Amino acid sequence: MERYDEGMPFLLKYENVAWYQDGTVRILDRRVYPREVIFVECKSYKDVVKAIQDMVTQSAGPYTALGMGMALACYESRSLYKKERKNFIEKASIELGNARITTKERYSKITTRCYKIAVDAIDNDKDPVKLIMEDNIKSINRRYKTMIEVGKNLIDLIPENSSILTQCYGETIIGALISLLKKSNKKIKIYCAETRPFLQGARLTASCFSEEGFDTTILTDNMIAYAMENKLIDIFTSAADCITEDGGVVNKIGTLQIAQLAKLYDVKYFVTGIPDKGMKKLDDVKIEMKDPEEVLICNGIKHAGNKVKAIYPSFDKTPSNLVDKIVTDVGAYNPKDLCKYFENKGEINFY
Amino acid sequence: MERYDEGMPFLLKYENVAWYQDGTVRILDRRVYPREVIFVECKSYKDVVKAIQDMVTQSAGPYTALGMGMALACYESRSLYKKERKNFIEKASIELGNARITTKERYSKITTRCYKIAVDAIDNDKDPVKLIMEDNIKSINRRYKTMIEVGKNLIDLIPENSSILTQCYGETIIGALISLLKKSNKKIKIYCAETRPFLQGARLTASCFSEEGFDTTILTDNMIAYAMENKLIDIFTSAADCITEDGGVVNKIGTLQIAQLAKLYDVKYFVTGIPDKGMKKLDDVKIEMKDPEEVLICNGIKHAGNKVKAIYPSFDKTPSNLVDKIVTDVGAYNPKDLCKYFENKGEINFY
Numbered sequence: 001m002e003r004y005d006e007g008m009p010f011l012l013k014y015e016n017v018a019w020y021q022d023g024t025v026r027i028l029d030r031r032v033y034p035r036e037v038i039f040v041e042c043k044s045y046k047d048v049v050k051a052i053q054d055m056v057t058q059s060a061g062p063y064t065a066l067g068m069g070m071a072l073a074c075y076e077s078r079s080l081y082k083k084e085r086k087n088f089i090e091k092a093s094i095e096l097g098n099a100r101i102t103t104k105e106r107y108s109k110i111t112t113r114c115y116k117i118a119v120d121a122i123d124n125d126k127d128p129v130k131l132i133m134e135d136n137i138k139s140i141n142r143r144y145k146t147m148i149e150v151g152k153n154l155i156d157l158i159p160e161n162s163s164i165l166t167q168c169y170g171e172t173i174i175g176a177l178i179s180l181l182k183k184s185n186k187k188i189k190i191y192c193a194e195t196r197p198f199l200q201g202a203r204l205t206a207s208c209f210s211e212e213g214f215d216t217t218i219l220t221d222n223m224i225a226y227a228m229e230n231k232l233i234d235i236f237t238s239a240a241d242c243i244t245e246d247g248g249v250v251n252k253i254g255t256l257q258i259a260q261l262a263k264l265y266d267v268k269y270f271v272t273g274i275p276d277k278g279m280k281k282l283d284d285v286k287i288e289m290k291d292p293e294e295v296l297i298c299n300g301i302k303h304a305g306n307k308v309k310a311i312y313p314s315f316d317k318t319p320s321n322l323v324d325k326i327v328t329d330v331g332a333y334n335p336k337d338l339c340k341y342f343e344n345k346g347e348i349n350f351y
Numbered sequence: 352m353e354r355y356d357e358g359m360p361f362l363l364k365y366e367n368v369a370w371y372q373d374g375t376v377r378i379l380d381r382r383v384y385p386r387e388v389i390f391v392e393c394k395s396y397k398d399v400v401k402a403i404q405d406m407v408t409q410s411a412g413p414y415t416a417l418g419m420g421m422a423l424a425c426y427e428s429r430s431l432y433k434k435e436r437k438n439f440i441e442k443a444s445i446e447l448g449n450a451r452i453t454t455k456e457r458y459s460k461i462t463t464r465c466y467k468i469a470v471d472a473i474d475n476d477k478d479p480v481k482l483i484m485e486d487n488i489k490s491i492n493r494r495y496k497t498m499i500e501v502g503k504n505l506i507d508l509i510p511e512n513s514s515i516l517t518q519c520y521g522e523t524i525i526g527a528l529i530s531l532l533k534k535s536n537k538k539i540k541i542y543c544a545e546t547r548p549f550l551q552g553a554r555l556t557a558s559c560f561s562e563e564g565f566d567t568t569i570l571t572d573n574m575i576a577y578a579m580e581n582k583l584i585d586i587f588t589s590a591a592d593c594i595t596e597d598g599g600v601v602n603k604i605g606t607l608q609i610a611q612l613a614k615l616y617d618v619k620y621f622v623t624g625i626p627d628k629g630m631k632k633l634d635d636v637k638i639e640m641k642d643p644e645e646v647l648i649c650n651g652i653k654h655a656g657n658k659v660k661a662i663y664p665s666f667d668k669t670p671s672n673l674v675d676k677i678v679t680d681v682g683a684y685n686p687k688d689l690c691k692y693f694e695n696k697g698e699i700n701f702y
Contacts, residue, residue, distance in 0.1 A: 034656045194646070196547065196571035202647070202655050210658035217644055218661040220547035222605025226667045229607070254573025256580070260615060261608055273439035295545075295571055296553070301650040304553050305385045307561035310569040317578045 001137050004144035005175070007182070012175035014140055018057060018065035020133060023075050025068045027057050030169075031198060034207045037297075038085035043304065045073040045092040052099040055198060055290075059171035059239065062099065063143065063351055066107055067136035069096045072099050073260075074128040082122050088159040089118045089128070102250060102288045102315055103241050106275060109351045118228050138288025139351065143172055146350055149329035150272050151176030154237065155184060157270055157325060159330060162234040163189040163217075165227070165267070168252035169204035170239030173272045177213050190216045191233060193224060194256060197294045197312065228265035236262045236269045243275040245342070247320030248282025256316040259323065268324045274350045275328060288314045352488050355495035356526070358533065360559040363526035367661065369416035371484060374426050376419045378408050381389055381520075382549060385558045386650075396443040398425040403450040406549055406641075410522035410590065411449065414494065414702055417458055418487035420447045421465035422601045425472075425479040433473050440479070442470045446637030453601060453639045453666055454592050456627060460702045461490065490702065494523055497701055499681035501623050502527030505588065506535060506684060508621055508676060513585040514540040515572075516578070516618070519603035520555035524623045529563050541567045542584060544575060546605060548645045575609050579616035585622045587613045594626040596693070598671030598686025599633025607667040610674065619675045626679065626692050639665045683697060 005013050015187070018027040026044040031054075032038065040056045042048045048069030052062045073092030077085040093115035097108035114132050121128035150173055158164065166174070181188055190209045197203035202218045210216040219227055225231050236258055242250035249255065249271050262269045279285065295310035296302055304310070320335035327333075330344050356364050362384070369378040376393040383406075391407045393399045399420030424443030427435040444466035448459035465483050474478035501524055509515065517525070532539055541560045546552035551613065553569045561567040570578055578584050587609055595600035600606065600622050613620045630636065647653055648659035648683045655661070671686035678684075681695050 035652065035654050095637030194547070195575070196545070196573060199649070199654055202659075206659045207656040210656055214658050218655055220604070220646055220657055221571065222547060222608060223662070223664065225611055226604060226664055227662075229667075232662075253571070253577060257573060257576030257608070257612055260576060261611065264611060276609055295569055298550070299647040299652040299654055300388065301652065302552055303386050304569055305558040305561055308553075308557045308567050308569055310579075311574070311583075313574065313577055314692070316574075316580075 002141065003137070004148065007179045008175040009178060009211045011204060011208055012172070014064070014137070017061050018066040018068045020136075023072070025065065025072050027051050027061070027065055030058060030200065031055060031168060032060065032202060033203055035203070036246050042069070042072065043331075044076055045069045045096060048072060049095050049099045058198070058200065060143065061101070061171065062107065063110060063128040064136070066096050066110045067114055067132065067139055070111055070118070071129050071132040071136065074118050074132060078256040086119055086122060087322050092114055098286055100314075101286055105279065106351055131134050143255050143350065144176070146274065146329045147176040148180065150327055151180045153329070153332050154270060154272055155180055155186065157327065158186065158188065158235060160254065161187050163191060163232055164206050165191045165193065165224070165233045165236045165258070167193050167203060167236070167238040167255050167258055168195045168198040170272065173207045174205055174208050178208060178214070188214065190214050190225060192216065193258065194218050194220050194255065195252060196221055197298070199298070200252075206329050219252055225261050227346055228261055229265055231325050233267050236267050238271060240271050240273040241315055242279055242285055243273050243338075244273065244279045244282045244285065245275065245277070245338060246281050247323060247326065247338045248325055249318040250282070250285050250287075250315050251318065253313050253316050256318045259318045269322060270325045270327050270332070271323050272327045275326065275338055277342055282319060285317060287316070290314050307312050353492065354488070355499065358530045359526040360447055360529060360562045362555060362559055363523070365415070365488070366463055367418045368412050371419040371422040371487075374423070376416065376423050378402050378412070378416055380407050381409060381412065381551065381555060382406055384554055386554070393420070393423065395427055396420045396447060399423065400446050400450045409549070409551065410520050411494065412522060413454070413458065413517040414461055415487070415491055417450075417461045418483065418490055421462055421469070422480050422483040422487065425469050425483060437470055437473060441466055451639055451665075452637055456630065479540055480591050494701065495527070497625065497680045498527040499531065501678055502531045503619060504680070504683050505623055505678045506531055506537065508678065509537065509586060512538050512582055514542060514577070516544065516584045516587045516609070517552060517556050518587070518589040518606050518609055519546045520542045520551040521623065524590050525556055525559050529559060529565070532565070533563065539565065541565050542578060543567065543569050544605065544609060545569050545571050546603060547572055548649070551592045551603075552651070572605055576612050579618055584618050587618050589622060591622050591624040592666055593630055593636055594622065594624050594677060595630045595633045596626065596628070596637065596689060597632050598674060598677065598689045600669040600674055601633070601636050601638075601658050601666050602669065604664050604667050607669045610669045614665065614673050620673060621676045621678050621683070622674050623678045626677065626689055628693055631669050633670060636668060638667070641665050
């Protein structure tokens with residue numbers, strides 16, 4: 001089958017995100033990459049749920065891991081009678097779909113589709129694992145292909161010799177951007193906000209760009225105003241974990257304050273992604289609070305005292321007035337005009 | 352001799368900052384506290400210069416370490432003839448005074464005074480080590496006593512049941528604030544920005560407050576807007592590495608963007624410290640750039656790839672319009688009225 005990861009960095013190769021084979025889902029442990037290159041091995045779909053909750057993979061990684069987890073659920077249930085097997089797989093689709101609350105709408109699209117494929121396969125005495133894996137590859141291809149379209153629209157907004165600030169690890173759009181920039185020969189300098197607590201910007205985004213030969217500089221999350229004041233940054237761009245119909249953006253904690261600083265320093269903020277139909281208002285999005293212990297730790301070492309607390313909101317909400325363009329697969333929209341996206345697109349089949 | 356560190360946390364005890372004894376200066380290694388409690392042992396004043404440059408101690412720690420380093424320089428030169436000995440100690444005063452460029456004005460005040468004491472002692476056949484140590488304790492007492500006055504003026508600005516956000520580790524003012532808050536019985540909740548790259552907020556400030564029983568919560572540096580938007584923070588306060596006569600503030604990298612967010616979210620920003628007479632304008636301050644490698648590391652572990660760069664400005668500059676009050680030993684001033692401080696104070700003898 002055709003694949004869209006050619007010419008992309010290590011992290012974007014399909015098998016290096018998450019992959020099902022012979023009763024095991026292997027997920028690259030993004031919590032330690034590039035310091036260590038290790039894969040977490042999941043022997044049950046519940047292991048996959050836990051890996052997603054534990055941030056073994058993040059950004060678009062879970063989209064791939066979820067499909068692989070559904071293939072694994074079919075494998076796990078191979079000895080059950082049809083009815084019990086379908087129940088087991090349905091349960092898996094619900095648990096995987098709800099692994100993280102803020103993104104459960106997107107997750108559930110994937111797991112529900114896989115469940116339907118499984119039911120159809122079981123009813124027709126076909127192998128659900130095989131059919132789900134075929135769908136998984138189609139789904140990954142579709143996302144990569146779509147994000148290449150998004151990347152093309154983003155590149156159109158980036159002048160020659162710009163400096164771009166990224167936040168966290170936008171995964172597919174990072175891969176798309178790299179492969180398109182390489183083809184375009186546009187000279188671009190990359191600044192990556194390191195993105196505590198898990199440092200995905202410093203470890204993942206910076207690795208992708210630097211591996212592919214880009215001039216790549218890390219900023220700690222508290223250097224953003226300094227960098228903007230000193231004219232190091234021309235454009236801020238991030239992906240989004242949710243783009244609401246009212247033009248709001250839910251993304252990795254820290255995005256909101258970078259967007260606010262960008263506004264203050266006249267730096268453009270371009271959000272990339274596929275808007276979430278049905279998510280009407282930014283206000284309605286619930287922010288997932290994760291284990292605060294992660295904030296007291298860095299690189300696996302606890303540096304804070306024992307009596308100290310922390311909070312760990314995974315995401316924050318950036319209102320539409322701080323966003324210059326929402327860059328989609330069919331064009332770049334002013335956030336206030338996002339309704340046009342849905343008019344233009346009709347039925348969206350992305351995940 | 353009377354001392355002002357009673358009732359203060361571990362980090363504020365004089366001997367736990369930096370101390371000279373028997374040919375050695377011991378400096379608490381703040382880069383790893385509280386995870387490890389170790390002291391760097393300096394056998395020469397050059398070791399002290401290096402320790403300050405390597406951030407073994409920071410904030411007000413170097414003020415103490417510099418005086419101790421000068422005592423050590425006197426010890427090191429004990430076998431030299433008077434003239435050579437004075438030259439050696441003068442050289443030490445210059446090198447120690449210039450250990451960090453942004454704060455060299457303050458540093459040089461201490462080392463020059465120690466040098467004069469040493470010359471006087473040598474000319475009068477007295478022991479310069481002993482006299483410098485006496486001056487060191489006087490100087491530390493003076494700073495602690497002065498910062499207790501600053502603390503009193505700060506507390507007057509803090510309503511009951513406030514939540515206070517700190518940045519980095521303000522050292523003496525943190526000790527003063529803690530001891531005064533304990534006496535006042537004012538209920539205060541503390542949020543500490545973790546302050547990458549060295550996490551002084553998470554490790555040092557949070558340890559001081561939590562050790563003394565305060566409700567203490569760490570925020571990663573990218574959670575500030577989230578915390579302010581969710582009304583977790585009432586007041587932002589920081590110390591300053593330099594307060595210029597035009598009301599500008601030079602402080603740990605990250606202060607500028609917190610001050611900007613505070614302005615956006617109507618959170619008051621109170622700067623504590625002794626304004627720097629002679630430092631006319633914020634624009635004239637030179638920001639020290641440190642080894643970028645520190646940004647690619649956290650808790651001693653390198654997490655970034657090998658082809659990735661970084662920048663590491665130690666400080667940033669917050670203009671007076673983002674500061675609500677500059678809180679000094681003789682009162683809280685609007686930044687634009689800072690000239691009144693110098694009129695009120697006359698000759699300043701702080702360091």
